[in-house]
Amino acid sequence: MSAGTVPELEPLQPSLARPVAEVQLADLCERFESLCANAVDPLEIAAGLEAEGFSDQSVRVGFGFPDVFALAEDLHRRVPPSPAEPAPQPDPWRTSVWRHALRGLLFGLPSLCYPVAAPLLSTVDAVPLLVVSTIVSWALSQGLSYLGYARLGNVDRDGARRVLRLGLLGALVLLLAVVGLGAALAGRIGPATVFAAGQGGYLLAATVLFVDRGERWLVAGLAPGVLAGAVFLALGAPDGLRGGALAAVAGTPLLTLGFALGRTSWPAPKAATALRWTELRATWPYLAFGAIAAGLLAFPLIAMLLVPSTAGGASNAMLAALPLSLSMGAAEWLLHRYRSGTRRLLQRTRRVEDFAARSWWQLVSTVAWYLLCTGVLMAATRELGAAVGISPQWTGMLAYAACLVLGGTLFLALLLQAFSGPAAVLPWAGGALAAEVGYVMFDRTASVLRVQLLVCGGLLIALVLRAGVVLDKPARHR
Structure with a gap:
């Protein structure tokens, strides 16, 4: 058998093959218009042609090209690229502002329990125990959050509940051991020890309920202590009602722990x-981050230990942290809003330089909104404190600025x-906390607020610059 006996194997005559091939190529361009318009490389078109059954031999015979x-490459040149925009996807960062407002209230409402326990917190051993409880419980709660969210991120809800339950029990044992050891070293285990342990236990249980979306159970657990504290303050803090209010406050951590263990145990995880x-x-x-963040927040209490002349009452210091606790709800909402905004920015911009410039202004505006929200909460807390006869630890611009900078x-x-x-x-946060503590120890007459403003102000500037470098890369926002 020779080429002359098989017409399909005869070489194409240039005079006839070219017009026929042009027509066929035009038909091919129309047939594969979508493939060619959306392809960013001829290899994509080649893969599509081979998937449709085109081979090197059929291409040589039918179109006069050596291979697919x-x-x-010819089709890629003929059809101008016009990639279709992908269908809009739902924004995963859209969220309800009211949900975060509720979470902010849940962050801040426990502060109403501290004025009820003021006599317990005025003893010599109260401040160090509160500092220890705050730092240990914040650290352990951050670890619990990571473990729970890591399992939820892998769509393992049963695994998350199991980890949260076991982690809560282990963290509670560790917290009680550390607080008990601190009380033993101080030479006294009394009501302040119980309050410090209850404060830490509540924070651990609340973390579990937050991660497992059990905010309603947290509201139920908070109700006795918060209602008792609110009524106690509204009535002018009469000593005759303090015992009953303390009993209600003590019920809050116990109820919250019970709800957290129950929610993560039933229905039984598979x-x-x-x-x-x-x-x-x-x-x-x-x-480590939880411990350092708690240290920065509790720095006034730490300063009380290092420089007793700065003491102004542990309950007052805790009430001063109320607006920052409330502002965590606004912080969560603004973080979602920022991520939603950068997602839209990714869709609108075509050049990396444009994204970097616009994302920088979005970051600055997000921080400004947070500072505004915190400033409003500070003013409201001051008015609330004045109404019930308690003055938080800010009386001028220096105190306002220190609190705002810490929040930012x-x-x-x-x-x-x-x-x-x-x-x-x-490294940045740890260095700032070490600088605060070192400054107060070096200059025992230094103003705690001035130290906090200077150090946290420097840290804020460093973090803004760091965020500008980290967050101007589009890959970070995908």
């Missing part, structure tokens, strides 16, 4: 992966942690 790749060593090892940056620092640290993990802010 040559035909794909067989879930046991807690792995790699998961535990990955929690250390979160533990914590907000930026949380924002950076959400994008690149806590390790990105640990």
Whole structure:
């Protein structure tokens, strides 16, 4: 058999093949218009042609090209690229502002329990126990949050509940051991020890309920202590009602712990992966971040220990932290709003330089909104404190600025942690806390508020610059 006996194998005559091939190519362009218009490379067209059954031999015979790749390159030149925009996807960061407002209230309402316990917190051993309880419970709650959200991120709700339940029990045992040891070293285990342990236990249980979306149970657990504290303050803090109010306050951590354990135990989680060593090892940056953030927040109490002349009452110091606690709800909402805005920015911009410039202004505006919200909450808290006869620890612009700068620092640290993990802010925050403590120890006559303003102001500037470098890269926002 020779080429002359098989017409399909005869070479194409240039005079006849070219017009026929042009017609066929025009038909091919029309047939594969969508493929060619959306392709960013001829290889995509070649793959599509081969998927439709085109081979090198059929391309040589039918179109006069040596192989499929040559035909794909010709089609790529003939059909101008016009990629279709993908269908709009739902924004995963859209959220209800009211949900975050509720969470902000849940963050801040426990502060109403502190004036009821003022006599317990006025003893010599109260301040160090409160500091220890705050730092340990914040650290452990950050670790619990990481473990729970990591399992939820892998769509393992049963595993998350199991980890949260076991983690809560383990963290509670560790907290009680540390607080008990601190009380033993102080030489006295009394009501302040119980209050410090209850404060830490409540925070751990509340963390579990937040992660597991059990806010309604948290409201029920908070109700006795918050209602008793509100009524007690509204009536002028009469000593005759303090005993009953203290009993109601004591019920809050017990109820919250019960709800947290019950919610993570029933219905019984199915067989879930046991807690792995790699998961535990990955929690250390979160533990460290929680401890450092608590240290920055509790710095006035730490200063009381280092410089007793600065003492102004532990209950007063805790009430001073109320607007920052309330502002965490606004911080969560603004973080979602920022991520939603950068997502839209990714869709609208075509050049990396444009995204970097616009994302910088979006970051600055988000921080400004947070500072505005916190300033309003500070003013409202001051008025509320004055109405019930308690003056928070700010009476002038210096105190306002120190509190605002601290809030902005914590907000930026949380924002950076959400994008690149806590390790990105640990050196900065840890250095700031060490600088505050070192400054007060070196100059025992220094103003605590001035130290806090100077150090946290420097930290805020450093974190803004750091965030500008980290968050101007589009890959961070995908």
